[in-house]
Amino acid sequence: MSRQNSSDHVSSIIYNQNNSSYTSTLQAYIRNQRFNKTDTPKPIIIVTPLHETHVQSTVICSKNMGMNLRIRSGGHDFEGLSYVSYTATFVLLDMSNIRTIDVNIDEETANVQVGATIGELYYRIWEKSKIHAFPAGVCPTVGVGGHISGGGYGVLLRKYGLTVDNVIDATIVDAKGRVMDRKSMGEDLFWAIRGGGGASFGVIVSYKLQLVRVPEVVSVFRVSKTLEVENATDIINRWQYVADKIDRDLFIRLNVKPDNTKSTIHASFTAFFLGDSDSLVSVMNAGFPELGIQKTDCKEMSWIKSELFWSSSEKNSEEVLLKRTFSPKFAKRKSDYLQTPIPRNGLESILQKMLELKVVELVFNPYGGRMSEIQDWETPFPHRAGNIFKIEYSVNWHQNGSEIEAYYVNQTRLLYDFMTPFVSKNPRGAYMNYRDLDIGTSRVGNNTYVDGKVYGEKYFKRNFDRLVKVKRMVDPTNLFTNEQSIPL
Template identity: 60%
Template sequence: MGHPRRTLLSFICSAFLVLVAASRWARGDEPFTQCLIQNSHLSHPISSVIYTPNNSSYSSVLQSYIRNLRFNTSTTPKPIVIITALHISHVQASIICAREHSLQMKIRSGGHDYEGISYYSLSTPFFILDMLNLRSIEVDVGSETAWVQAGATLGEVYYRIAEKSRTHGFPAGVCPTVGVGGHFSGGGYGNMMRKYGLSVDNIVDAQMVDVNGRLLDRESMGEDLFWAIRGGGGASFGVILAYKINLVPVPETVTVFRVEKTLEQNATEIVYKWEQVAPHLDEDLFIRLIIDVVNSTIQTGKKTIRASFLALFLGNTTRLLSITNESFPELGLKPSDCIEMTWVESVLYWTAFPTGTPVEALLSRTPQVLTHLKRKSDYGKEPIPKEGLEYIFKRMIELERPALTFNPYGGKMAEISPAETPFPHRAGNLWKIQYATNWDEDGEEAANYYIGLTRKLYDYMTPFVSKNPREAFLNYRDLDLGINHNGNASYMEGTVYGVKYFKGNFKRLVRIKTKVDPGNFFRNEQSIPTLLHRRK
């Protein structure tokens, strides 16, 4: 990241400019709003979906999809306008008028960007194009496809698929309130990736609006742009309206389990064995490993490590136990640990809903937990030796709060070329790691403290993860990897984080970006840069 004093100065200047912009609106100077109204269709007026700071609903509309409380403070830069589009013409008018009035556009679908850059900006002035109303889902079981608009949530997608079929699903995330737009365009992964790959590996068409306001589909946008918006971050290239996805077959009965082990229960040995087998198990079996710090039940006042093994198996308990007994007996999985259910019910289980929760809970757009958070990511190429695990566990107990989640690869993930989509992390990776720290305290001091703990754990993990580059996952947005100020140094700044997210695919993304958006209108703090900065 940049120098702390420079970053602070940039933030202060940004906040000042936002206040200046807001004061212009307070005086009634509304050229942007007038432009929007003039460019909207009479049959689909836009005035009812424009929210300015003078509107009584402005704050509630802004805050309703802020999923990281770090960016819901009085000092967080605020948009001068929020547009909750109801029609494609609203999206087109937003682009045309933003270009005319030199406003930065932020595109929000579900608001789960870990660094909040779908709804706040270090540059000013900016506005939010909120996709929450564009959330239709059309499932066609006959063709085993569905058209899904960007404002839909994953929970809504799963529910609508299950409405039509008990034997179809889709490989995407396990958090039901995540928005489709950002999740799919950044890659999208879930607990069926070892069987079916990522979300982007199962997208066959798309609709988007480009920088000139044109509505494009796969045929009219061309294969290069279609490639780019499947894992390269759609917000760098246009406004994604919808994706057409291929449904995947799932059995009528799946099995889930969660087994927990502490250090006193031989967690180190079991985690070491998990490293050896998890990426190589039957592709119907996905066992996530979560490592966190808990109070010891044996030594009063002491902390210990808890290793949780959370699994989805695309089959019944009998076949699952035959696999684990042969390949992973150290886990000690018993029939009583296993719960059989439908695939859509398993999504609720994985999201920690109580067993038996009605599947209608997937339609809720309210997260179960809303907190302050920091996330980071890594990729593992080699098993961590036992001594390394012991070192990591010792450091985690010292830090207490950060947790680690290991998501095993292998199966389909190792069969797809790293150049097939912008997402490059394929064969050669054993697992993806997420660093997660949550906290309830408000304020910058608390944020700096907990973010600092997360960065320390990330540093401690350096010997055990990928190198040159140290790879990262775009959907786990992390501004520690670099910030693009979208000035004359945009390409160089973009390269810093770009090669970590995309490796060799970054150069192709830059070429496509330069072709379709040479003026760099679609930009954010970690967008794909153009080869030559020529903003218009």
């Protein structure tokens, strides 16, 4: 790739496979070790741009050379599509050095480049204000770029909606190498990159975010129940009926996990509340007394400390949010949406199946509140009113080996299949940021076939057709493509 001019120093941020820093640069943001093997397809070139002109050069050169382009911000892509291509020779555009954050408290906005992490964003907001926040995820090492462009959510979603619901501008480099903001890109493209996946349409460089207000004191709790001793089945069942209807200042995540050592199920209820602990106990007593929350179960803290609580690091200082290191693991994720509560006998059968399978955890994230007020067409993310909660199928392991991987991945598929009668239908919904190559992919012999309409309608429902129209308009040569991008 050629440099645009001598001041760009393009050669210093390009790594080919013979470069001594190639491997460390590639592996620095591979979060899922399933895609860090000797036989994993590797990019022929890695570009680590320092500013927009480097991004423009990379886009133009990739297009001229007929190279597939993969775009990575934080590397938390569960299927590795931001840094692996199975169909073409490819270039990796690693955005991790483009990570400036500018917080303007007077305007209550933040401009954040896509290589920043969520933790860095939270820290920079906290530096400027103790009563402002942003509705994003609870894993601090996730890159802003992928998190926002695929929807994004966190503990504030019942109060303020999704991450994309609070994006007010963006900067993107399109397939012609042009740098555009919301005004110059137009409302169709701006709509598409707020939940439709930025990597299908261009290279997003930055977002302008609308900050939200939070009280100086928020409250949290985490309590666990088991099947035999504390009758977790009854409490899980009740959670289904209240979690999306309770005070929108309250978010209660439910983790359901098998305990193989004791042949039981642990149901962990983790809550975030925009208020003090007395108010939280009052809300719980009125709306969810079955959980039996008392003031001694609750902790009061600042919003920034609550983010540390969710990652089990509240004993650390706020500076831990600036750490970009991550313990790599092998992982598989799937997702579903629930629109009617699971009958109690169905719930019992699911818990029994989880005990049988032994390794798959279910994470239930409640909707309702603000999520039910935003129309399903306002952003590409369609899973709004009518959904009680989202299910994440989660399995992690720490040993390499094809047989080990096949076992764990198959366990998620078995539970996913078992859940079919209980989840959304026509289509069965899925969350794009929990990327899942099982969706829309079929294998016949040694050939793999991908049906974009299948995964497109599961991720985006009726918004899929509009996303295809935007794709054809802004990227007619399909420069920005991956195994689950928006097809032409």
